[in-house]
Amino acid sequence: MDLAPQTFRITRADLIRYAGASGDFNPIHWSDRIATKVGLPGVIAHGMFTMALVGRAVTGWAGSPDAVVEYGVRFTRPVVVPDDDHGTEIEVRATVREVTEDGLTRLDLTATCQGEKVLAQARALVRMSR
Amino acid sequence: MSLDPSFVGRTYPPTAPYQVGREKIREFATAIGATDAAYHDPDAARALGHPDVVAPPTFPIMITMTASRQIIEDPALGLDYSRVVHGDQRFRYHRPVVAGDELVCVNTVEEITNRGGHGFLTTRTDVSTVAGEPVVTVWSKLVVRGEG
Numbered sequence: 001m002d003l004a005p006q007t008f009r010i011t012r013a014d015l016i017r018y019a020g021a022s023g024d025f026n027p028i029h030w031s032d033r034i035a036t037k038v039g040l041p042g043v044i045a046h047g048m049f050t051m052a053l054v055g056r057a058v059t060g061w062a063g064s065p066d067a068v069v070e071y072g073v074r075f076t077r078p079v080v081v082p083d084d085d086h087g088t089e090i091e092v093r094a095t096v097r098e099v100t101e102d103g104l105t106r107l108d109l110t111a112t113c114q115g116e117k118v119l120a121q122a123r124a125l126v127r128m129s130r
Numbered sequence: 131m132s133l134d135p136s137f138v139g140r141t142y143p144p145t146a147p148y149q150v151g152r153e154k155i156r157e158f159a160t161a162i163g164a165t166d167a168a169y170h171d172p173d174a175a176r177a178l179g180h181p182d183v184v185a186p187p188t189f190p191i192m193i194t195m196t197a198s199r200q201i202i203e204d205p206a207l208g209l210d211y212s213r214v215v216h217g218d219q220r221f222r223y224h225r226p227v228v229a230g231d232e233l234v235c236v237n238t239v240e241e242i243t244n245r246g247g248h249g250f251l252t253t254r255t256d257v258s259t260v261a262g263e264p265v266v267t268v269w270s271k272l273v274v275r276g277e278g
Contacts, residue, residue: 008163021161022192047216048191052162055187065166066178068187072220072269121218 003094003107006057010045010079011087018049032083044078050090050118051075054111057092061107063129069104070125077118088113100125133249133274137207137239142200145235147260148193152229155185162186175228182229189227191219194255194268197235201253202272209251209274217250218271224264232260240269247276 015029024046027034035043051073059065081087090113097106109122152172159169167174168184175183202209227233234257241252255268 014161014163017161021157024195048188048219049162051219052164052186052188056162056164059164059166059187064178065164065168065186066180066184066226068221068223068226070220070222071187072218074218074271075216 001096003061003096005091005093006060007089007091008053008056009087009089010049010053010081011085012043012081012083014087015043015045015049015081018046018052022046022048024048040078041080043081043083045081047075050079050111053090054092054109054119054122057094058107058109058124058126061094061128062105062126064127067126067129068124069127071123073109073122074120075118076120077113077116079113079118090118094124097123103127132244133209133242133251134207135242135244138242140239142204142237145197145200145237147232147234148196150185150227150229150231150233152183155183155189155227155229158189158192159186162188172229180226180228185227185229187221187223188219190221190233190257190266190268193233194235194257194270197255198237198253198270200237201239201251209249209272213275215273215275216270217273218252218269220269222267224266227265231265233257233265234260241271249274249276 032042093110094107097108104125105128107124111119164186172182236256238254240254243250252271257266258264
């Protein structure tokens with residue numbers, strides 16, 4: 001069963017806010033100069049910010065903010081965030097893979113940005129409350 | 131430079147306790163745009179059976195990233211952090227992190243492989259309360275990119 005896709009917009013301001021809240025001040029997440037110097041197309045989102053947004057989708061589908069039992073991803077492609085008012089967007093999709101013997105639901109997740117997958121092996125085990 | 135596989139299984143001493151603050155949870159939740167009441171309002175969290183506001187699922191990365199410096203900065207391992215890329219990340223919860231928790235991390239080197247000139251290091255961080263109650267186990271796989 002496929003769940004309703006969710007989309008999240010990411011702007012430079014979001015990355016600055018996440019850097020401040022999380023304490024991850026790696027300059028590739030705020031400086032085009034440094035990002036391009038290390039071979040990136042430009043400033044990229046923190047992998048953990050993308051994972052947090054996908055986590056919001058997961059708790060949204062599960063119906064409760066404390067529903068996550070297990071959650072894992074592989075970061076496969078950077079999410080490039082242009083310096084404009086629109087930023088970029090990621091689309092998150094989920095398929096219900098199984099309901100376990102102890103009543104937990106296993107979700108297979110995908111996250112795409114500009115039509116390209118940015119995560120692999122993204123899975124969550126949740127307590128569905130609806 | 132390849133990573134020394136003999137580090138696999140090495141466990142480091144417990145870290146100093148991290149005090150989970152209500153305002154830190156609110157700040158983190160706001161930064162990721164998570165508006166669920168239980169992340170912000172203690173009464174809403176209590177209605178779900180928690181003693182105080184609940185942290186979003188990826189919140190513990192802040193604690194474990196700092197804690198895992200024990201491994202990353204271990205001079206004996208000699209990892210070049212400027213070449214490190216985050217590969218995989220996984221959380222397995224015993225229960226959600228809540229404000230008021232005092233959390234201690236125990237880091238273990240779980241896996242080291244060297245392939246195609248790159249090094250792959252998987253760390254496991256067992257996060258528990260100072261009283262010894264297990265809360266969450268966190269795995270991070272770091273890729274150390276080879277030269278050229």
